[in-house]
Amino acid sequence: xxxILEVKNVVKQYGSYTALNSVSLSISQGSIYGLLxxxxxxxxxxxxxxxxxxxxDGGEVLLDGEKLAPHHVTQIGYMPxxxxxxxxxxxxxxxxxxxxxxxxxxxxxxxxLDYWFEKLEIKGWWNKKIQELSKGMAQKIQFVVTVLHxxxxxxxxxxxxxxxPVNANLIKDEILELRDKGTTVIFSTHRMESVEDMCDxxxxxxxxxxxxxxxxxxxxxxxxxxxxxxxxxxxxxEHLLADISTRYSTKQASFKxxxxxxxxxxxxxxxVKSRELMQYLLQKGDVTYFVEKxxxxxxxxxxxxxxxx
Amino acid sequence: MRNKSxxxxxxxxxLLVVAMAALIGYLVTVNNEEVVKIAVxxxxxxxxxxxxxxxxIRYTDxxxxxxxxxxxxxxxxxxxxxxxxxxxxxxxxxTKVQYISNDSPNMDFVANLEKVITDKVTRANLKELxxxxxxxxxxxxxxxxxxxxxxxxxxxxxGTLIKIVLGGISGYLIMMFVIIYGNMVMRSVIEEKxxxxxxxxxxxxxxxxxxxxxxxxxxxxxxxxxxxxxxLGLTLFFVLGALFNVPMGGAAGxxxxxxxxxxxxxxxxxxxxxxxxxxxxxxxxxxxxxxxxYFLYSSLxxxxxxxxxxxxxxxxFLLPIILPLMLGVYVGFFTVIxxxxxxxxxxxxxxxxxxxxxxxxxxxxGVPLWELLxxxxxxxxxxxxxxxxxxxxxxxGILMYGKKPTYKEIFKWLKY
Numbered sequence: 041x042x043x044i045l046e047v048k049n050v051v052k053q054y055g056s057y058t059a060l061n062s063v064s065l066s067i068s069q070g071s072i073y074g075l076l077x078x079x080x081x082x083x084x085x086x087x088x089x090x091x092x093x094x095x096x097d098g099g100e101v102l103l104d105g106e107k108l109a110p111h112h113v114t115q116i117g118y119m120p121x122x123x124x125x126x127x128x129x130x131x132x133x134x135x136x137x138x139x140x141x142x143x144x145x146x147x148x149x150x151x152x153l154d155y156w157f158e159k160l161e162i163k164g165w166w167n168k169k170i171q172e173l174s175k176g177m178a179q180k181i182q183f184v185v186t187v188l189h190x191x192x193x194x195x196x197x198x199x200x201x202x203x204x205p206v207n208a209n210l211i212k213d214e215i216l217e218l219r220d221k222g223t224t225v226i227f228s229t230h231r232m233e234s235v236e237d238m239c240d241x242x243x244x245x246x247x248x249x250x251x252x253x254x255x256x257x258x259x260x261x262x263x264x265x266x267x268x269x270x271x272x273x274x275x276x277x278e279h280l281l282a283d284i285s286t287r288y289s290t291k292q293a294s295f296k297x298x299x300x301x302x303x304x305x306x307x308x309x310x311x312v313k314s315r316e317l318m319q320y321l322l323q324k325g326d327v328t329y330f331v332e333k334x335x336x337x338x339x340x341x342x343x344x345x346x347x348x349x
Numbered sequence: 350m351r352n353k354s355x356x357x358x359x360x361x362x363x364l365l366v367v368a369m370a371a372l373i374g375y376l377v378t379v380n381n382e383e384v385v386k387i388a389v390x391x392x393x394x395x396x397x398x399x400x401x402x403x404x405x406i407r408y409t410d411x412x413x414x415x416x417x418x419x420x421x422x423x424x425x426x427x428x429x430x431x432x433x434x435x436x437x438x439x440x441x442x443x444t445k446v447q448y449i450s451n452d453s454p455n456m457d458f459v460a461n462l463e464k465v466i467t468d469k470v471t472r473a474n475l476k477e478l479x480x481x482x483x484x485x486x487x488x489x490x491x492x493x494x495x496x497x498x499x500x501x502x503x504x505x506x507x508g509t510l511i512k513i514v515l516g517g518i519s520g521y522l523i524m525m526f527v528i529i530y531g532n533m534v535m536r537s538v539i540e541e542k543x544x545x546x547x548x549x550x551x552x553x554x555x556x557x558x559x560x561x562x563x564x565x566x567x568x569x570x571x572x573x574x575x576x577x578x579x580x581l582g583l584t585l586f587f588v589l590g591a592l593f594n595v596p597m598g599g600a601a602g603x604x605x606x607x608x609x610x611x612x613x614x615x616x617x618x619x620x621x622x623x624x625x626x627x628x629x630x631x632x633x634x635x636x637x638x639x640x641x642x643y644f645l646y647s648s649l650x651x652x653x654x655x656x657x658x659x660x661x662x663x664x665x666f667l668l669p670i671i672l673p674l675m676l677g678v679y680v681g682f683f684t685v686i687x688x689x690x691x692x693x694x695x696x697x698x699x700x701x702x703x704x705x706x707x708x709x710x711x712x713x714x715g716v717p718l719w720e721l722l723x724x725x726x727x728x729x730x731x732x733x734x735x736x737x738x739x740x741x742x743x744x745x746g747i748l749m750y751g752k753k754p755t756y757k758e759i760f761k762w763l764k765y
Binding site: 055088091092093094110113116118119120122123124125126127138141142185186 | 540541543544545546548549550551552553554555556748750761764
């Protein structure tokens with residue numbers, strides 16, 4: 041699919057410190073893109089450049105193939121990691137103001153606001169001040185003001201930090217719905233497991249460099265280790281344990297099952313098919329569990345970083 | 350949300366100022382009405398004639414008592430005791446009279462007492478020299494120099510006072526506006542920073558625009574307030590003028606003839622002098638200097654607001670801003686009044702950090718146009734330089750959380 045956002049060799053320096061070292065990304069329209077990496081990797085620096093809050097020292101960013109320009113702010117919705125609203129301003133007034141900053145007319149803003157307030161069932165809050173709301177309620181408003189101007193590109197920095205589980209799920213559903221309507225979403229987070237199930241594309245950033253980028257599926261395939269988690273109730277416990285370790289490299293595994301069987305993690309050498317392991321196991325006892333171990337993004341990250349060193 | 354309080358304060362503050370002046374006036378009169386009781390021990394009846402009761406002081410003669418008794422009595426039920434020893438030569442009074450009191454006396458009182466003694470001694474001396482005191486009194490002259498401009502326009506000494514007051518008020522007002530509205534800008538920057546909404550805002554608006562928006566917005570609010578006050582003041586002036594029959598504007602020159610015939614009352618003189626001042630120039634320059642000075646200072650305030658995380662942290666950075674403002678006011682009050690066109694006053698009315706205040710104080714005394722233009726040009730040129738510098742600090746500062754920066758770090762931001 042056509043990329044909505046292209047980041048080309050972007051460099052950002054703060055004094056002598058390099059925050060982004062020639063980073064390139066390509067984000068396709070309608071995807072949910074995870075920008076992943078530990079704290080201080082350079083994610084927020086990159087996002088601020090995309091939002092035109094700071095200027096890159098080198099490289100360029102293209103939105104729809106066009107070099108970023110001030111008028112693009114109306115197409116981007118941004119929820120920063122450090123979030124907040126005017127505490128003493130009324131919810132409705134504030135949302136209208138922020139939407140008008142993003143180029144909506146007052147009427148459009150009002151209509152959108154009605155739509156979202158209805159959808160999130162917060163209609164009665166119009167005249168409340170933020171400081172009168174609970175944290176969870178304020179989070180909903182925060183999300184609404186981010187999407188109010190119907191951005192084509194939604195950038196959420198640490199999207200679920202500070203959200204309670206109920207609100208987090210609610211927001212997740214809204215994000216998926218927006219995606220289905222064509223919005224492209226960028227998640228930036230250091231908590232990689234929190235967005236794994238939502239992202240279809242990821243990029244790993246570490247120490248100002250991009251390490252990996254691609255469709256989550258492809259990345260995982262690339263990093264599969266031919267390892268299987270196995271649960272077996274053997275005829276002879278000791279014998280199996282001794283025998284299997286001569287054939288494959290194994291270690292103790294932990295997963296949940298109902299029986300008290302032997303749980304192992306078995307790594308097969310390259311080229312060896314799972315069928316072979318399965319057949320071997322079936323000779324030894326009742327197989328209760330057999331599943332390929334798919335590396336988590338976290339595993340992939342750790343693996344790549346340690347490989348680099 | 351702040352609109353209501355703004356409107357209320359705009360109309361209320363002049364009232365408050367007037368009310369405060371009235372209160373002070375009232376308190377002064379109340380203070381004056383209090384009668385001070387003072388005992389006099391004057392066995393030779395040397396100063397008796399001179400010490401006359403008035404509204405403020407009542408003298409009681411305790412000469413009949415021995416001095417020790419009189420002292421005790423005075424310490425108990427009188428404010429103080431004037432002890433006049435019974436001396437043979439009047440001249441000795443000059444150094445021998447004592448005033449005994451636990452409270453330090455009012456300066457006027459001491460001056461009056463000294464005058465009474467001096468008078469007594471002078472009379473005695475004159476008598477000794479065979480001069481007639483009354484004749485000498487009659488022979489004394491009483492000069493009053495007439496002030497006028499080369500244009501022939503007559504001025505009054507009261508005019509100088511009016512100029513000092515008007516200049517002082519304008520200069521002081523500029524300082525107050527800068528501090529009040531500058532603080533407002535700073536607080537609003539800090540608020541956006543601590544609320545963490547700043548990043549959302551600047552993803553829609555350029556930081557420079559946001560900063561200038563704040564500065565210009567508050568300056569318009571300040572100007573509006575000033576204009577309302579000016580209109581109120583002018584209205585009051587015209588109303589008073591009508592009441593006391595002062596010709597306004599063009600007619601002001603013709604008043605001289607009449608003024609000679611019937612000596613004008615004090616308030617009329619003041620109003621006439623006020624009418625003669627270049628009010629229009631003063632108002633226009635006030636606006637020009639207010640905008641220039643306010644923009645200059647409030648961009649610094651904005652930069653400080655961006656650099657710190659809370660108002661408490663801002664103190665350290667505010668000092669260098671408050672100092673030149675104070676300096677301006679003090680230089681204004683001390684040098685402009687004694688010599689409005691002296692070197693010090695002229696220099697400080699050119700330095701951009703003090704010029705809005707000092708120049709406003711000089712303007713009522715008449716400042717050459719070229720000086721005005723030069724001073725305004727320097728002010729606005731500096732303003733553009735400072736805004737550039739403040740915008741850099743602002744741009745970086747608003748995204749820096751957590752720790753109070755040092756001057757060194759702020760200097761580094763300029764290079765980002």
